[in-house]
Amino acid sequence: MTEISHDDQHDAGQDVPFRCGYVAIVGRPNVGKSTLLNHLIGQKISITSRKAQTTRHRIHGIFTDEHSQFVFVDTPGFQTKHLNALNRGMNRVVTTSLRDVQVVLYVLEAMRYDERDKEVLKLLPKDQPVILVINKIDEVADKGKLFDFAERVAEDFNFTSIVPVSAKLGKKVDELREAIRGLLPESEMIYEEDDITDRNERFLASELLREKVFRFTGDELPYSVSVVIEQFKMEGTMRRISAAILVDKDAHKAMLIGKKGEKLKEIATQARLDMEKLFDGKVFLEVFIKVRSGWADSAQMLKTLGYE
Ligand SMILES: Nc1nc2c(ncn2[C@@H]2O[C@H](COP(=O)(O)OP(=O)(O)O)[C@@H](O)[C@H]2O)c(=O)[nH]1
Ligand SMILES: [Mg+2]
Missing domain, CATH: 3.30.300.20 (K homology (KH) domain)
Incomplete structure (x- = not known):
């Protein structure tokens, strides 16, 4: 059954190669990573709240369309304070999630860039595409300020591209998905086409x-x-x-x-x-x-x- 639908897809795509890969979503707690994941896949699978330690586990969110499959990896925010066993474990999850991914989304809250964000930036791979995602743009009245902000952050890292979004309102999330698509490697699907997450x-x-x-x-x-x-x-x-x-x-x-x-x-x-x-x-x-x-x-x- 799966074989047949695969062939159908290939015909419809007229030799456009299928792309599939892992996309890690990283950033310090509360910048909106899980909200972004839910909007990227169009279903609420990752929980969100204004409290800092909401996401404790790694979770895959899957989005499949005609030409590509995106496997988003949501991670707990990187903890720099209170290193108890729970937080140490969560940091380990963040670092290991960065291995074996093809694209990284580095998420910041608009107009906020401090030491905690820089800590996360230091962990990012230099040899893979990293997109700077500036989230919560709905909270910025003067959009012109976003340019200066993006420029300032880009001094510290060679980003593949910069995409401002509002994860909460679902604004520019489609543009972000398109920016990622071209960076995925040519590959077969990793998950079934109707899977939305790896968690039961x-x-x-x-x-x-x-x-x-x-x-x-x-x-x-x-x-x-x-x-x-x-x-x-x-x-x-x-x-x-x-x-x-x-x-x-x-x-x-x-x-x-x-x-x-x-x-x-x-x-x-x-x-x-x-x-x-x-x-x-x-x-x-x-x-x-x-x-x-x-x-x-x-x-x-x-x-x-x-x-x-
Ligand atoms: N105003 C605004 N709030 C957002 C946006 N995205 C997320 N939030 C809020 O930020 C808080 C943290 O979101 P969450 O996704 O749990 O952050 P995470 O810790 O990075 O996963 C929640 O209260 C969200 O509703 C956004 O685009 N705009
Ligand atoms: Mg989260």
């Missing part, structure tokens, strides 16, 4: 729930909150999911539950709606909260929770 539904479900925890709680709830899927099964076309949110202290548990349990209810409802959209089917979601102390500092616990 169980993983995606736990991430969507963690996103809601991040979004619906204030800064007083620490970043160490984690989610474990305890049960995931199909009942006909419905997915039945039981999830546990792990927190450090009883006080954190109380914050998550909220007055009369309203906070937890809102978190669970929003997570379920996102899951139903992504999985394109009904979801029954049950959420528990468990208190477990110190997990972000324990290498053993991190392994149990599926961190690399």
Whole structure:
């Protein structure tokens, strides 16, 4: 079956060679990498929030069209502070993600370029195309300032091209995809043509729930909150999911539950709606909260929770 559709594609393309490759998205936390990935592939698979440590795992987002397949690699932001076991592990994920990719997107927030961004810049390969992506241009009133900003950053690195975008509004994201396309090597597809990510539904479900925890709680709830899927099964076309949110202290548990349990209810409802959209089917979601102390500092616990 796959063979036949491949041949069809080739005929339609009139000998345009198929291109496919890995595209790493790097930058310090909060510049909008995961938001950009979701818009590049047109589906929400990578969670986003204004909190710094939202993305903890590497995830592939796949976009396939007639002539090319893009495999985007979203990474946790490079952490320069608080080097506990979780953060050290995340930095390792960033560095190893840079190996074996054909194109790098180096993402900055418009008009912000400081030491933390330069730390990331130092890690970038010199022998591969690197595109400077200036994100959040919707927040810049005077667009003329973007030129000076781009020029200043380009003094520090030989970028292949510079593309200003607004990931949140999906502005110029198509232009960015086109800028990347020509840089992909000629190659067969790596994934199936209808794959959108390398992660399974169980993983995606736990991430969507963690996103809601991040979004619906204030800064007083620490970043160490984690989610474990305890049960995931199909009942006909419905997915039945039981999830546990792990927190450090009883006080954190109380914050998550909220007055009369309203906070937890809102978190669970929003997570379920996102899951139903992504999985394109009904979801029954049950959420528990468990208190477990110190997990972000324990290498053993991190392994149990599926961190690399
Ligand atoms: N105004 C604006 N905000 C954005 C844009 N892209 C992302 N954000 C916001 O920036 C925050 C961090 O985004 P996220 O994708 O999680 O950043 P990451 O840590 O680099 O993956 C979130 O609150 C996003 O909504 C953008 O183009 N414009
Ligand atoms: Mg992210």
